[in-house]
Amino acid sequence: MYSTLQRPLFGMDHMEVPSKTIPPELLQLLADNLPREMFTTDGSLDFSKVEKRDFWGRMDRNQDLASEGLNALEESIVRPFVVMAKIAEYLRRNYRTPLGLTAIADQFGMKPVRLRRSFKKIFKMAPLEYLMNVRIENAKKLLASTTKGINDVAVEVGFYDHSALTKQFLKITGENPSAYRSKKREEIFDMLVKFG
Known part of the structure; x- marks a missing residue:
């Protein structure tokens, strides 16, 4: 309404x-x-x-009542957005470490259910889904710019091993890490030949 x-x-x-x-x-x-x-x-x-x-x-x-109303408005809209932005920044900075919803909620003095609901309302995805996207984006950068093995890339971006990375990478990008790396290398080679 x-x-x-x-x-x-x-x-x-x-x-x-x-x-x-x-x-x-x-x-x-x-x-x-x-x-x-x-x-x-x-x-x-x-x-x-x-x-x-x-x-x-x-x-x-009625200034006092207006002030209370504006404070309530700030409390209900602005503050949650700022807190969720801080949580998103925390996830971007700490994506390499094992993080669960309870640990993140504890870090910010919230209940896990409230954190998940509030985060999803603002970012249109759950906090752990956001974390997976951050990890995959960083994995894509490493795959495209280094010769590190898939397992090393996986561990560096916060996964336990290459199979966990591959599963999430495939889910989010639609291709496996090796295919992504090959495609990026081919693109770079084609650019070098074109401008070489």
Whole structure:
């Protein structure tokens, strides 16, 4: 469900805001302080039908409640995003070490279920799936740029052995590490011949 806010003041025709992201206190504050004539028949707000100083004067009288509403908004939207970004950065920095969902959750003082749900909501994948993608991307770089054996590459990017790497590599890229390396070497050779 969306609330449509019309704000010609800022050069926007309208702005759709998910209703569930706006704290009830802030919605109540708006409802209590906006004149009825500001609401259109479809329930959207039309800021052109009210004097700006009248609206802001009413809002100033309720500054504490507005501040609480904005704090709740920050707490419910901004803070979780920042925490999940820190977790993603942690996974990118520590992809070589064995990490499980419980260990990651403990590191950030969260419950594993909450971590998984929040991370997936923001990144559209679970934390361990994100970690696998980071590991595979690093494996691809090593396969393309070094002559290290598949097993050495696997261990360097956080897998126990080459079979674990091969299974995840195949799942994510659709090809096995050896085929990927051969393809990349062939591409490099073709470029050298072309520009050589």
